[in-house]
Amino acid sequence: MKSKLESQTIKLQSKLSKKVISKNCLPKKIKIVCGIDVSYKEKMAFCTAIILDINNLNIQETIRFSMKISYPYIPGLFMLRESEPILQTLKKIKTDFDILLIDGHGRLHPRFCGLACYIGIKMNKSTIGVAKKILCGRTKSDSTVEYKGKILGFELKNNKKKIYVSVGHKINLKSAVNIVKQLILEKKWYPEPLRLADSDSKNFRKQYLHKKITH
DNA sequence: GCGACAG
DNA sequence: ATCTTGTCGC
Numbered sequence: 001m002k003s004k005l006e007s008q009t010i011k012l013q014s015k016l017s018k019k020v021i022s023k024n025c026l027p028k029k030i031k032i033v034c035g036i037d038v039s040y041k042e043k044m045a046f047c048t049a050i051i052l053d054i055n056n057l058n059i060q061e062t063i064r065f066s067m068k069i070s071y072p073y074i075p076g077l078f079m080l081r082e083s084e085p086i087l088q089t090l091k092k093i094k095t096d097f098d099i100l101l102i103d104g105h106g107r108l109h110p111r112f113c114g115l116a117c118y119i120g121i122k123m124n125k126s127t128i129g130v131a132k133k134i135l136c137g138r139t140k141s142d143s144t145v146e147y148k149g150k151i152l153g154f155e156l157k158n159n160k161k162k163i164y165v166s167v168g169h170k171i172n173l174k175s176a177v178n179i180v181k182q183l184i185l186e187k188k189w190y191p192e193p194l195r196l197a198d199s200d201s202k203n204f205r206k207q208y209l210h211k212k213i214t215h
Numbered sequence: 216g217c218g219a220c221a222g
Numbered sequence: 223a224t225c226t227t228g229t230c231g232c
Contacts, residue, residue, distance in 0.1 A: 075219085077218040078222060081222075129221085142221050
């Protein structure tokens with residue numbers, strides 16, 4: 001049984017999919033990138049945004065934000081669960097960044113509007129969707145991912161591990177893939193801003209839970 | 216109808 | 223995502 005909110009969100013996704021811009025709206029030289037990720041403990045969400053310089057990977061700013069969360073994870077409706085902590089965290093960032101990496105799909109989504117598209121439109125920022133698992137579509141021999149006759153994603157393989165890149169907003173697929181490739185370090189398989197954000201959000205959660213015991 | 220299914 | 227031991231590799 002689908003709730004009212006779920007039906008509304010599905011409609012919203014279809015509507016917003018038409019507003020997604022799959023063309024580059026970026027400065028010639030990208031300098032500052034942001035990666036954001038969320039960890040969970042029961043009904044608490046712990047979100048970290050890492051802002052770094054793409055040229056030297058020096059961290060410019062780290063932002064943490066936690067909140068109580070109420071919505072479960074539903075495939076295709078991930079935004080219902082994860083968009084609020086992400087948007088709240090982004091509000092606290094002081095450093096201006098050129099591009100935002102999101103842990104989840106962009107246009108490679110059943111309604112062409114995954115979390116990365118939603119955040120991009122909401123923030124009016126360039127975003128890239130990076131997911132560890134495919135949600136829809138099929139990978140072709142040239143590593144592009146096709147869904148309903150459209151090339152919407154790209155599969156990157158690093159030592160058996162796969163990731164799926166797709167347009168979030170205000171960028172084209174080719175540029176999105178190039179930026180993600182540039183951010184995957186030697187011996188790593190996940191782009192550095194997201195790897196750092198994932199790691200820090202888990203530390204954030206650990207510290208929060210420890211405080212709960214000691215106080 | 217059945218299976219698959221971002222985090 | 224989270225839970226969770228030992229284990230493989232640098």
